[in-house]
Amino acid sequence: MATPLFSRCDLAGPYRLPAQRLPAVQEEISASGLSAIRIEPGAASDRPTWLQEAGRQLQLPEHFGANFDALYDCLCDRDCLPQTTLLLLIGNTAALGEEGTDTLIAVLQAAADEWREQERALWALFLAPGLDLDSLPTPKA
Numbered sequence: 001m002a003t004p005l006f007s008r009c010d011l012a013g014p015y016r017l018p019a020q021r022l023p024a025v026q027e028e029i030s031a032s033g034l035s036a037i038r039i040e041p042g043a044a045s046d047r048p049t050w051l052q053e054a055g056r057q058l059q060l061p062e063h064f065g066a067n068f069d070a071l072y073d074c075l076c077d078r079d080c081l082p083q084t085t086l087l088l089l090i091g092n093t094a095a096l097g098e099e100g101t102d103t104l105i106a107v108l109q110a111a112a113d114e115w116r117e118q119e120r121a122l123w124a125l126f127l128a129p130g131l132d133l134d135s136l137p138t139p140k141a
Contacts, residue, residue: 004032005137006085012121013112014105016133017089025125025136029087036087036125044095058088068107075111075122084120091127105133 041053052066093101108124115122
């Protein structure tokens with residue numbers, strides 16, 4: 001029997017999630033007993049607002065500074081996010097612009113690397129087509 005994808009710390013990180021795979025991925029998340037946090041700051045019109053709303057959706061502490069450095073710090077703080085597996089479904093990065101989205105991806109990759117060193121898994125699945133990211137790996141049967 002195959003190991004469930006989301007239990008694989010070695011593969012965790014940011015990926016593009018094609019829309020047609022979303023139902024199967026949601027089913028695997030549920031079957032694994034996990035839950036995903038949807039980060040989709042729809043009304044955000046600029047980077048600070050987007051980051052502030054993302055922090056709210058992640059339930060980060062009030063002192064979260066709504067910038068990429070603070071996001072990295074909170075993502076890597078076990079007091080803020082004590083889970084062993086964290087799944088983020090990220091949509092609507094338009095307010096970040098291309099450079100901000102690239103920075104977000106880099107922050108999430110660095111945080112996923114830190115989590116991996118602690119034998120934890122941070123998955124960031126982008127629901128946006130056209131990003132320069134690998135697609136989420138397909139679980140092997």
